[in-house]
Amino acid sequence: MLEIDDIRVGYDRSPVLHGVTVAVPKDGVAAVLGHNGAGKSTLLRAAMGLLKTAKGTVRLDGEDITRLAPHQRVARGMAYVPQGQQAFPHLTTAENLQLVADGRADGKEAIAEALDLFPALRDLSGRRAGLLSGGQRQQLAIARALITRPRLLLLDEPTEGIQPSVVAEIEETILGLTRRGGLSVLLVEQHVGFAMRAAQRYYVLEAGRVTSSGEGGAEAEQTVRAALSV
Amino acid sequence: MTVILNQSFTGISIGAVLLLIALGLTLTFGQMGVINMAHGEFIMAGAYTTYVLQESISSAGVSLLVALPVAFLVAGAMGALLEWLLIRRLYTRPLDTLLVTWGVSLMLQQLARDIFGAPNVQTRAPDILTGNIAVADGISLANSRLFILGLALLSVLALTLVLRFTPLGRRIRAVVQNRDLAEVSGIATGTVDRMTFFIGSGLAGVAGVAITLVGPIGPTTGTNYIVDAFLVVVVGGIGQLKGSVITAFVLGVLQSVLEYSTTVSVAKVIVLVAIVAFLQWRPQGLYTLRTRSLA
Numbered sequence: 010m011l012e013i014d015d016i017r018v019g020y021d022r023s024p025v026l027h028g029v030t031v032a033v034p035k036d037g038v039a040a041v042l043g044h045n046g047a048g049k050s051t052l053l054r055a056a057m058g059l060l061k062t063a064k065g066t067v068r069l070d071g072e073d074i075t076r077l078a079p080h081q082r083v084a085r086g087m088a089y090v091p092q093g094q095q096a097f098p099h100l101t102t103a104e105n106l107q108l109v110a111d112g113r114a115d116g117k118e119a120i121a122e123a124l125d126l127f128p129a130l131r132d133l134s135g136r137r138a139g140l141l142s143g144g145q146r147q148q149l150a151i152a153r154a155l156i157t158r159p160r161l162l163l164l165d166e167p168t169e170g171i172q173p174s175v176v177a178e179i180e181e182t183i184l185g186l187t188r189r190g191g192l193s194v195l196l197v198e199q200h201v202g203f204a205m206r207a208a209q210r211y212y213v214l215e216a217g218r219v220t221s222s223g224e225g226g227a228e229a230e231q232t233v234r235a236a237l238s239v
Numbered sequence: 240m241t242v243i244l245n246q247s248f249t250g251i252s253i254g255a256v257l258l259l260i261a262l263g264l265t266l267t268f269g270q271m272g273v274i275n276m277a278h279g280e281f282i283m284a285g286a287y288t289t290y291v292l293q294e295s296i297s298s299a300g301v302s303l304l305v306a307l308p309v310a311f312l313v314a315g316a317m318g319a320l321l322e323w324l325l326i327r328r329l330y331t332r333p334l335d336t337l338l339v340t341w342g343v344s345l346m347l348q349q350l351a352r353d354i355f356g357a358p359n360v361q362t363r364a365p366d367i368l369t370g371n372i373a374v375a376d377g378i379s380l381a382n383s384r385l386f387i388l389g390l391a392l393l394s395v396l397a398l399t400l401v402l403r404f405t406p407l408g409r410r411i412r413a414v415v416q417n418r419d420l421a422e423v424s425g426i427a428t429g430t431v432d433r434m435t436f437f438i439g440s441g442l443a444g445v446a447g448v449a450i451t452l453v454g455p456i457g458p459t460t461g462t463n464y465i466v467d468a469f470l471v472v473v474v475g476g477i478g479q480l481k482g483s484v485i486t487a488f489v490l491g492v493l494q495s496v497l498e499y500s501t502t503v504s505v506a507k508v509i510v511l512v513a514i515v516a517f518l519q520w521r522p523q524g525l526y527t528l529r530t531r532s533l534a
Contacts, residue, residue, distance in 0.1 A: 057423055083425035091423070097416045100409065108413050109424050111406035157425055 010035040010193040011056065011161055018048075020056040025051045027217045028065065031195070032210070033161065036213030038187050038194040040208035040225060042201060042233060047214040049197040050092050053165050056087045056195065058082050069161065088159035092166050092197075094146035096153070098139025102130055105138050105149055109156040116156070123152035124184055144175030151182070161193045162186070168200055183207065201237065205230045213237060240379040246499045247492050252384035254491025255391035256453065259446035260468035261475070261483045262394055266439035267318070268472055271415060271432065274333060276340040278468075279461025280347035281317055282442045285310035285447020286456040287355060290362050300365035303448070307390075310444035318440020319433045327432060344462070349459055351458040359457035383452040390449055394442060397482055401438070402480075411435050415478065429497060474514055474522030486525060490514075 011033040014072030018026040025048045033039040041049050054060045056067055058079040058102065067075045073216060074082055079089075096105050121185030124131050127148040133141060138149060147167060167183060168176045180203050187194055187207055198204035203210065213236045221236040223229060260282060267275050289306040296302035321343060330337040368386050371379040402408035413421045414431045422428050443461070450460060471490060475482025490510060497506035520525075 059419055059423065079419075079422040079425075080425050080427045083423065089423040091420065094421050095417065097413045099416055100412060104409055108406075108409045108426075111409065153424060177356065 010070060011195060012066075012068040013052070013056055013119075014066045014068070015053075016055055016067065017063045018051055018060050019063065020051075020060075024063075025217050026055065029214070029217070029219055031212050031219070033193050033195045034209055036190050036193055037209040038196055038207045038225070039210045039212065040196045040198055040204040041212045041214055042198065042204055042237060043214035044237070046216075048217040050165050050213055051217075052214070053089065053091075053163050053195065053197055057087065057163055060146060083157055083159075086160035087155075087163065088157050088161070089163040090150045090154045090165060090167060091146075092169065094143050094150055094170070096138035096141070096146045096149050099137060101135050101137055102133040102149055104139065104151055106130075106156060109153050113145035113156075115158070119156040119158060123155045126155070126186075127152050141171075144171045144179075147171055147175070147179060151179070155186075159192065161195070163195045165197045167196075168198070168203065201230055201233055202227075205233060240404070241375075242499065243496065244375075244378050248378075248380055248384070250492030250495030251488055251492070252381070252387055252453075253495055254389040254488035255384075256446065256449055256464065257467055257471050258484060258487035258489055259387070259394060259449055260443060260464050261471040261487055262391075262398055263439040263442035263446070264468050264472045265475075265478060265480060265483050266398075266411070266435050266442075268469065268477075271435060272477075273322075273330070274337045274340070275318075275326070276337060276465075277321060277344040277347060277439070278340075278443055279463075279465035280344050280351075281314040281443035282447040282450065282461035282464060283347070283351060283456070283458065284317055285444030286362075286451050286460050287351060287447075288313050288444065289448045289451045290360055290456065291356070293362050298365075299363040300367065300526045303365055303368075307445060310448045311441040312444075314444025314447065315437040315441030318443070319437040322433050322436035327429065334455075344438075348458040348462075354398070355458070357458065359460075361453035361455045362451040364452050387449045387452060390445070392489075394445060395480065398438075398442070399480060407431075407434060412463060415517045449501045470514055474524055476526035479524065479526040482524055482526035505506045 012059050013029065015028045015030050016026055017024060017028055029052060031039060031041065041052060043049050051060060055062055058077055062075055066073055069085055069087065071073040074085065106120050113119060130148055130152060133145060138146060141149065151167065167179055184207055186192055196204060196207060205225055206227055211223060211225045211229060211233055212219050213221040213233060264278060267273050288310040292302045292306045292309065293299065296305060326336060326341055327341060364383055368383040370382050372382060373379045402412060410426050410431045413426060414428050418428055450456060471483050471486045475486040494506055494510050497509050
């Protein structure tokens with residue numbers, strides 16, 4: 010589905026990724042794990058086109074999308090939920106969702122489906138996103154990404170900094186999405202247990218390089234924990 | 240008392256002109272953070288558009304009505320072109336933007352001198368706008384000033400409706416709040432920037448049409464108003480429409496009343512000192528939005 014091949018990415022002249030190769034299987038989940046500063050978020054930002062790749066290619070279903078702008082990648086079926094429960098703070102919950110639905114023939118249905126996944130958002134439709142809690146904003150962020158009906162979803166630490174009761178709900182929703190088919194996911198996550206339950210393939214990133222990779226699943230959890238403890 | 244009321248109404252009409260100019264700046268400066276020194280020349284373009292149309296349309300009333308949309312389109316196109324040619328390359332360099340747009344401002348002034356000549360020119364107001372309405376003994380309101388007031392309020396209403404209830408308005412607000420998030424939400428932010436500049440500059444063109452009703456116009460017509468308009472946006476609160484509305488009228492009335500009791504220069508100094516003192520006390524301006532997070 011998504012093939013990230015030997016990409017080198019950095020901020021200004023400081024390289025962060027030194028030739029990273031990651032593949033997301035069709036209708037499957039690939040998890041990227043690593044410590045803070047390993048380059049996980051940079052990888053997702055580069056895959057989405059927010060950072061330019063100095064070398065290497067990004068392919069979506071065989072098409073080279075390395076030079077495409079982020080909104081062009083969205084039009085090709087990619088969606089991205091960035092780190093930090095990001096929303097448009099001065100737009101209401103409803104406007105945050107409507108913004109993505111504008112211009113789509115199936116906009117209304119897409120919003121309704123997204124709200125079915127996170128029913129709590131229905132009661133918050135008139136509230137500005139900047140006034141929502143972290144968990145509510147993360148639900149809004151995921152709902153907003155799903156309105157484009159993506160084929161590939163990039164999730165950057167979706168459970169980071171969220172209260173435990175909401176974490177479980179978000180984890181269940183993501184697992185449910187990956188099981189129903191038609192959606193591939195590239196997941197960056199610090200919670201090894203959740204990541205390995207969701208993923209068919211994992212990559213451990215250290216200092217901008219893939220140091221370990223393999224088949225996912227709960228049985229690989231100990232291997233990944235060992236790789237991360239090095 | 241009669242004098243104060245007359246001065247207050249004059250102040251409200253000055254405020255209406257300031258508001259028309261500040262509306263465009265609220266978008267390009269207030270919302271996008273671009274200090275566009277050429278904004279005044281878009282006002283000038285709107286004013287000259289009115290002048291040119293009067294040369295070809297004999298009825299002053301018809302030409303004024305035609306001038307409003309045409310000036311919006313002319314100034315809007317100039318703004319969009321400026322954004323596409325220069326400003327989009329300078330979004331991360333505010334000082335360069337200021338210098339470059341100042342250079343463009345000087346070039347446009349010279350272009351106006353070359354085309355229309357250095358002396359100011361006068362347009363004809365329609366008969367319906369040349370009289371006064373007496374509202375009480377000794378108090379009369381100039382029709383042209385009432386027209387400008389109505390035009391300003393209509394523009395505020397139109398801009399508010401566009402920003403709040405249309406897809407373009409939602410996109411403009413989203414791009415202003417978080418450009419990267421807007422891009423990954425599927426919004427072509429470059430196109431939105433151009434449309435924002437088009438609307439902001441177009442409103443300056445409409446302000447230019449209004450200015451033809453209060454006096455002669457020339458190559459530096461816009462420059463005379465631009466500093467006050469920037470002050471309206473800053474004092475009102477960056478990107479806050481209602482802040483700009485209140486500030487424009489308060490500054491207009493304050494200036495007008497003070498001018499009566501002192502002189503034009505002293506009134507200007509007092510207003511500027513008041514603004515400096517206000518911004519020391521409330522640097523964020525009159526209005527800000529409250530959020531739990533700025534993410």
